[in-house]
Amino acid sequence: MFRYRHRRRQIAQPLEGSIKIAFVGNPNVGKSALINAIAGSNLKVGNWPGVTVEKKEANLIINGKMFSLVDLPGAYSLNPFSLEEKITRDFLINEKPDLIVNVVDSNQLEKSLFLTLALSEFEIPMVIALNFFDEMIKNKTEIDIKKLKELLSVEIVPTSGMKKIGLDALRKAIYKTLNEGTLPNILFEESLDRKFNQIREMLSDKNINLDYPLSFAAARVLENDLQVVEELQNKNLLDKKITDLLLDNTTYIQSRYRLISSICNSILVRRINENNLTQKIDSVLLNKFLGLPLFVIMMFVVFKLTFDLSQPFVDFTGYLINNYIGKYTIYLLWFLPDIFKSLIREAIIGGVGSVVSFFPLIGIFFLFISILEESGYMTRAAFLIDKLMNSIGLSGKVFIPLILGFGCNVPAIYATKGLDSQKDRLLAGLMIPLMSCSARLPVYLLFTAAFFGSFKELVILGLYFLGAFIAIILVILLQLAVPSLKMNSTPFILELPPYRIPPLKFLLRLTGFRVKSFIRKAGSVILFTMILVWSVNSLPYNAPPGESYLAQGSKAIAFIFAPVGFDKWEAVATLLPSVVAKEAVIGTLGQILEGEQGASKEIKIPEKYNFLSDTSEVIVKFKNSFIETGSNLLNFFTISSFQEKEKNESLMNRLKVLFTPLSALSFMIFILLFVPCIVTISVFIQEYGIKWTIFEICMLLVISYSVSTLVFQTGRLFIH
Amino acid sequence: MVLNKALKNKKYRVIDIKLDEKLARRLQELGIVKGGKVHMVRRAPLGDPIHICVNGQNISLRDSVCSGIVIEEDK
Structure with missing residues (x-):
């Protein structure tokens, strides 16, 4: 049905100076707990400049190397809808971290992978932390980690920040990825993949210094992202050959979701239906008659x-x-x-x-x-x-x-x-x-x-x-x-x-x-x-x-x-x-x-x-x-x-x-x-x-x- | 019909999203896509917002957003 292609591997620049690691993930995936568990008392909380969005960061020295970890605000996607998402996107574009730790909720892989695919376009080495892994095991669900690893070409580590599980493995995966400099695969459905590559090559041929990573720009052009397309048009980078390939973003997102569900179908084993304890609690706490009195109490x-x-x-x-x-x-x-x-x-x-x-x-x-x-x-x-x-x-x-x-x-x-x-x-x-x-x-x-x-x-x-x-x-x-x-x-x-x-x-x-x-x-x-x-x-x-x-x-x-x-x-x-x-x-x-x-x-x-x-x-x-x-x-x-x-x-x-x-x-x-x-x-x-x-x-x-x-x-x- | 008219505990299929582009995009990113399924779970006790379930994910949407989501009953 869908073809997953392994993309170029390239070696990132040799490591020197302080190594910037950005933690990125959806809201509510336990990202803060994870960075908290890794950084311990080194964690500092402040605000992002000029706004009241909380910024957590930590500087750690491991094996004589300085690591600076940054917890980026929770994001569903990198087409900024909220201020938090804009901060996250701008950081990835302007600060160019050396590595992304993509924190994913193992129980909601469908939702999380949307962001994962978007992150791969930044051409930055990536490690995926499958967080709340303990809950997933309790829910009797299994993920074929090996297969997902091959598909995305990234290291994948089961973790739980709240319970301090998988922290060592995550550190090891981070070193390994930094040393090898492997870039994640950029996956598309077959029809989009061809167009994406064409746009990417055409942009690359122009040989002009873009403000964005090349793949990121190509993907935005493909989905007809207003902001990026306008910027490139102003620089006369989009000729008719490219604009002919543009989709509208509904088609683009639908294709993304088809791809995600086909990935999930191939790697997820669900033995029983998902945990419905939450639904049961909600039926009391959000009840038409009980909800408000319970809230007041x-x-x-x-x-x-x-x-x-x-x-x-x-x-x-x-x-x-x-x-x-x-x-x-x-x-x-x-x-x-x-x-x-x-x-x-x-x-x-x-x-x-x-x-x-x-x-x-x-x-x-x-x-x-x-x-x-x-x-x-x-x-x-x-x-x-x-x-x-x-x-x-x-x-x-x-x-x-x-x-x-x-x-x-x-x-x-x-x-x-x-x-x-x-x-x-x-x-x-x-x-x-x-x-x-x-x-x-x-x-x-x-x-x-x-x-x-x-x-x-x-x-x-x-x-x-x-x-x-x-x-x-x-x-x-x-x-x-x-x-x-x-x-x-x-x-x-x-x-x-x-x-x-x-x-x-x-x-x-x-x-x-x-x-x-x-x-x-x-x-x-x-x-x-x-x-x-x-x-x-x-x-x-x-x-x-x-x-x-x-x-x-x-x-x-x-x-x-x-x-x-x-x-x-x-x-x-x-x-x-x-x-x-x-x-x-x-x-x-x-x-x-x-x-x-x-x-x-x-x-x-x-x-x-x-x-x-x-x-x-x-x-x-x-x-x-x-x-x-x-x-x-x-x-x-x-x-x-x-x-x-x-x-x-x-x-x-x-x-x-x-x-x-x-x-x-x-x-x-x-x-x-x-x-x-x-x-x-x-x-x-x-x-x-x-x-x-x-x-x-x-x-x-x-x-x-x-x-x-x-x-x-x-x-x-x-x-x- | 639109999502605010949805009945409690019923499943629907999204046929159109008539909202400004930014908002429509966000809904799609959350899995509310044309052709996708939406489960109306409940209304808040005060009547607004609406609690729906999409791909096993619980989301709360205000009436004003729901009125732009066109749905039909899923058979």
Whole structure:
């Protein structure tokens, strides 16, 4: 029927310098797990330049040679449909890697081979990793590897990245292929093969330096790819002899699929029909009646577990660093003047503390998000909720980061990494700071208790809705205003991968890895801000709170906030500390309103140093955080974060002098919509770059100022 | 008829794809090709998108895309 022809073999250039190896495969084939297993701790995660698509790479030295591995974004084909595919294609064309590792899902060979055939056109040596091979054996399917190897003229290695199977064999195959320099066969059906060769020869005869590999160009011309054909036409490379051979791309793709199915028929042995466990699970999880309730429960569980499990440990880490490590660092640095002690303790150790205290939260969060992603449920969630999100121009997957934002904006921003399009990622990122995180709640609790008495729950709920409502309006307006966001660039086509149980070891590896990259990247921005805020807050040193630089500055600009309803400088002075952490608003107000003795009291009240008893207290607190976690789990259905920890009557009374109920409302709205905390900002910079971060901050300044003003001024009309 | 009118749990054959070239191409790359078989699995609980199965692969498509995929019942 079909003729497979062995094509030229040629020896690639001798190996020198760093050897570039690109991992390419469809989405959901376990590519990241595989590169992760091979590279281990050498793996670095960043973004591709200028976009929010995750880039994983690793440099390894093996036998004295430098290998640089790059994980290219998942692609179904190399006719770029999504940004990810464009990145992958451009990398293969421009960077010309020395070798491609094509990661293939053994269970879905038909789908994967489409990309494999396209990759062979790049004239780059290739190794195929038959991933999820263990699952295929369980499914009682067999692949005639030897035959496939002959057909494609590439090394083929059964692997499982999640279970670390076949890694050595893969390394060996990579060396072998690099040494021999064998190129993969380029397969076509017979009728196309002739035309392909004719075009390839004619292009080759022109002897002109193409921007593409010759076979790639010939195949694109054959299928009448608009972009390549136009480029070649502009260079006068296409004469009538060539254009006569052009097909349309429907004919081309159909021929590709016929070829693939004939290959599969000849190499695949299926003993029983494919695993239908996934279908059974789907019939429950995607059920017309059960689907949505189960989704809500699942979201609730993830949300609760993430925040309830981590909260006691976040508190403990904060305590450990500020009250123990901080205290004894200062003790050891007794010879320094007080001002430096204060700087080290409050700004530097405090800054380190605020990064480190995020570990438990980020760690647990990443663990759950990895489970959702790797098990295959994440795409189902998107399927279930898609219609809702589609109505504001987003895809279903955006829902999950937004919900997480109500717990903490930081992991929510990280969760946008998993979204499928650049547009979704960016818009979700811009929305998240408007989701009222749990650190803003103590501020609402204090103010509503002071001013709204029995209406306080209603007011708090209203604030949550207000944030979400403004986020929705914002997304609609942004899509109208920014042309590149207007068109739905990637129509929602979602693959629902088979359900998998990811091994715990793999999940932990993934989590540890992501936490490490958080520390590395968030640290410096946070430290810088902490020092800045400390300087304005504590200098001139030993001045009463009313005369610090922060107070002086706030007094100078207080008039700006008159329309918003809080022209008192004390309220204005909380805004800058709120950028360190939202709950710092309360501490700052306390310091200012309750006079000098409140100010930096940790340093001024002489501390008792009893190393043994302090150490044992740390251990007790550590133990208690486990107990608290356990009790949080037992009280699963109470919203623990809603309970006030302590009532501060004296502070509430002082607030009543400073605010009216209306200006208090306006203040809470301002805190809700104001610039997010520094940890969120530093993660935002990491994900979206400095330009979008500045855009977001400016936008939030405008929104918070105008919405609060609107509320205050409207309220005044009714009250008078 | 078009794919949005497909009935749950029935098999169909694709006869035409009337969508812009880029989108049509992507669908074909996923195996939704003229003459190919499509199994309509279910609709999402909110009515959109549609869950179909092609070559053993589960895919979710929005109504707006499905309205461009012309099908007939597969006998």
